[in-house]
Amino acid sequence: xxxxxxxxxxxxxxxxxxxxxxxxxxxxxxxxxxxxxxxxxxxxxxxxxxxxxxxxxxxxxxxxxxxxxxxxxxxxxxxxxxxxxxxxxxxxxxxxxxxxxxxxxxxxxxxxxxxxxxxxxxxxxxxxxxxxxxxxxxxxxxxxxxxxxxxxxxxxxxxxxxxxxxxxxxxxxxxxxxxxxxxxxxxxxxxxxxxxxxxxxxxxxx
Amino acid sequence: xxxxxxxxxxxxxxxxxxxxxxxxxxxxxxxxxxxxxxxxxxxxxxxxxxxxxxxxxxxxxxxxxxxxxxxxxxxxxxxxxxxxxxxxxxxxxxxxxxxxxxxxxxxxxxxxxxxxxxxxxxxxxxxxxxxxxxxxxxxxxxxxxxxxxxxxxxxxxxxxxxxxxxxxxxxxxxxxxxxxxxxxxxxxxxxxxxxxxxxxxxxxxxxxxxxxxxxxxxxxxxxxxxxxxxxxxxxxxxxxxxxxxxxxxxxxxxxxxxxxxxxxxxxxxxxxxxxxxxxxxxxxxxxxxxxxxxxxxxxxxxxxxxxxxxxxxxxxxxxxxxxxxxxxxxxxxxxxxxxxxxxxxxxxxxxxxxxxxxxxxxxxxxxxxxxxxxxxxxxxxxxxxxxxxxxxxxxxxxxxxxxxxxxxxxxxxxxxxxxxxxxxxxxxxxxxx
Numbered sequence: 001x002x003x004x005x006x007x008x009x010x011x012x013x014x015x016x017x018x019x020x021x022x023x024x025x026x027x028x029x030x031x032x033x034x035x036x037x038x039x040x041x042x043x044x045x046x047x048x049x050x051x052x053x054x055x056x057x058x059x060x061x062x063x064x065x066x067x068x069x070x071x072x073x074x075x076x077x078x079x080x081x082x083x084x085x086x087x088x089x090x091x092x093x094x095x096x097x098x099x100x101x102x103x104x105x106x107x108x109x110x111x112x113x114x115x116x117x118x119x120x121x122x123x124x125x126x127x128x129x130x131x132x133x134x135x136x137x138x139x140x141x142x143x144x145x146x147x148x149x150x151x152x153x154x155x156x157x158x159x160x161x162x163x164x165x166x167x168x169x170x171x172x173x174x175x176x177x178x179x180x181x182x183x184x185x186x187x188x189x190x191x192x193x194x195x196x197x198x199x200x201x202x203x204x205x206x
Numbered sequence: 207x208x209x210x211x212x213x214x215x216x217x218x219x220x221x222x223x224x225x226x227x228x229x230x231x232x233x234x235x236x237x238x239x240x241x242x243x244x245x246x247x248x249x250x251x252x253x254x255x256x257x258x259x260x261x262x263x264x265x266x267x268x269x270x271x272x273x274x275x276x277x278x279x280x281x282x283x284x285x286x287x288x289x290x291x292x293x294x295x296x297x298x299x300x301x302x303x304x305x306x307x308x309x310x311x312x313x314x315x316x317x318x319x320x321x322x323x324x325x326x327x328x329x330x331x332x333x334x335x336x337x338x339x340x341x342x343x344x345x346x347x348x349x350x351x352x353x354x355x356x357x358x359x360x361x362x363x364x365x366x367x368x369x370x371x372x373x374x375x376x377x378x379x380x381x382x383x384x385x386x387x388x389x390x391x392x393x394x395x396x397x398x399x400x401x402x403x404x405x406x407x408x409x410x411x412x413x414x415x416x417x418x419x420x421x422x423x424x425x426x427x428x429x430x431x432x433x434x435x436x437x438x439x440x441x442x443x444x445x446x447x448x449x450x451x452x453x454x455x456x457x458x459x460x461x462x463x464x465x466x467x468x469x470x471x472x473x474x475x476x477x478x479x480x481x482x483x484x485x486x487x488x489x490x491x492x493x494x495x496x497x498x499x500x501x502x503x504x505x506x507x508x509x510x511x512x513x514x515x516x517x518x519x520x521x522x523x524x525x526x527x528x529x530x531x532x533x534x535x536x537x538x539x540x541x542x543x544x545x546x547x548x549x550x551x552x553x554x555x556x557x558x559x560x561x562x563x564x565x566x567x568x569x570x571x572x573x574x575x576x577x578x579x580x581x582x583x584x585x586x587x588x589x590x591x592x593x594x595x596x597x598x599x600x601x602x603x604x605x606x607x608x609x610x611x612x613x614x615x616x617x618x619x620x621x622x623x624x625x626x627x628x629x630x631x632x633x634x635x636x637x638x639x
Contacts, residue, residue, distance in 0.1 A: 044365075049405050050405060052387035054387065055387035056369070057368065060368065081387075087388075090388070091388065091389060094372065094546075095369075095372055096370070096372070097371035112536075112539075113540050114292070114533065115448040117536050118528065118628070119449075119450075119628065120628040122630035123628060123631070151373065151540050151543055152289060152291040154288050154293065154297055154328065154330060154331065156291065156292050156446065156448035156454065157447070157454035163330060168333065195297075195333055
């Protein structure tokens with residue numbers, strides 16, 4: 001049912017988009033990752049409340065191993081932590097950095113919030129859409145690129161900022177979008193500028 | 207003012223332990239450990255250090271409130287979830303000077319009697335986290351963190367915890383929830399974290415920049431620190447300047463500096479020779495200031511007197527190509543997306559504010575929408591558990607108050623009246639919740 005003539009709540013309801021994705025493959029941590037999560041859990045108090053703190057790190061390990069968080073992975077993490085899978089799903093569905101569907105090899109995330117938008121982020125997204133032939137939240141047919149628009153990444157002085165997987169690319173002008181895509185194809189993440197740790201003399205870039 | 211926090215950030219090895227040790231590194235900790243915890247708290251109180259995360263609460267008082275007589279463990283939690291749009295100072299400190307933060311955490315732990323500090327860093331700062339983890343490992347290996355720190359019998363662990371993309375995790379109780387492995391949603395207060403925080407234990411949550419101020423206070427004294435700034439706004443301050451300026455960046459200054467000096471002298475003024483339209487002085491959540499309001503002290507008190515807030519000192523500069531309806535819409539899209547969903551006014555209200563702003567911006571607005579906008583914003587502000595509600599209502603209210611004519615022009619002409627070449631060329635996507 002809908003409460004407002006202009007809004008179809010059936011399409012907007014969270015359950016429509018956030019059901020855990022069942023890829024039909026059982027997930028288990030690799031022995032190294034299983035050990036790693038136990039080491040991480042030791043950072044928190046040795047009781048059930050403390051162990052729950054390891055859910056976020058546990059999900060990052062899943063994502064590093066599988067690329068996204070599947071239904072089976074949620075159940076596995078619940079078993080490892082010792083909570084219900086509803087507890088884990090609750091967390092997965094809240095945070096934007098956990099992918100609940102398979103994503104491309106390069107997840108290109110354009111910061112769209114005000115400071116980046118003031119310096120052309122909307123145009124960057126448009127140029128990336130053209131260069132990649134996909135809409136935001138889409139993945140190309142070859143599974144190489146996923147494009148996303150995300151909220152403030154916290155580098156407003158180097159706007160427009162783009163994050164590709166876990167790395168940053170600073171000051172991407174709209175005109176440079178096509179080149180970045182080509183460079184990513186050719187050289188992978190080495191094509192990215194990184195953040196100013198690698199480029200201490202960043203004033204000259206603005 | 208000589209930089210205190212960013213003195214070495216341009217040095218290529220500023221992040222390394224041996225570089226830090228050569229420049230008075232961990233001297234503050236050594237001195238603090240020779241003092242009683244209460245003396246450290248008194249010193250920080252005397253220095254007048256105010257929290258740099260946004261609220262500007264006195265740090266010494268926060269530490270003093272932490273319940274002392276308890277069998278429970280106590281915790282320092284460092285809020286490194288820097289996510290207020292326009293703010294990027296903690297990133298610089300952590301990346302270029304991680305040991306300064308570790309030292310601040312250790313002194314804070316000593317002051318409140320904690321044995322563990324957690325640094326909650328936002329998930330998008332993974333490259334920073336890698337640097338910090340390497341440096342933390344080295345600090346452990348060389349005896350600056352861990353058991354028997356500096357051979358002085360002080361035990362203290364520091365752990366880095368990675369967030370996963372939630373603006374709301376910057377609110378202190380939501381951060382604690384997130385650290386406990388739950389959704390980042392705020393808690394009802396009281397009880398305050400000082401009595402029941404992380405795992406129900408007494409906890410102090412401090413911003414990165416705040417903790418980074420502490421070693422210098424211990425080393426050089428409260429008087430030195432207080433004298434760096436105007437009355438009640440002591441110490442150095444990091445300003446993040448972004449938007450339409452010539453030289454965006456993080457700049458350290460005394461809070462004696464004026465907003466006009468920061469924008470026109472320090473950051474080189476408005477880019478491309480354009481005229482200044484407005485300034486958001488403290489991150490996206492605070493009211494805008496107009497060009498004639500900039501001759502004020504860029505301090506917590508100075509900006510508050512002008513009717514806005516210094517907040518996290520994220521100064522966003524807007525030139526005359528900026529459409530204020532578009533600006534409000536852009537920010538409401540942010541707040542709609544980041545609302546944690548716990549309180550109804552905010553969860554539902556942000557969607558409605560966005561709907562109305564989108565309607566006006568695309569040219570379908572009606573005059574009665576302006577009253578509706580004010581009404582909905584007023585129904586969010588002050589009616590939620592945390593300050594997010596007020597923050598979300600602010601962009602709509604402040605633009606409507608200062609640029610009402612622009613809203614009316616949009617409605618009258620049925621289109622955006624301030625188009626800019628840096629905005630999208632194709633139709634905006636229709637918002638889906």
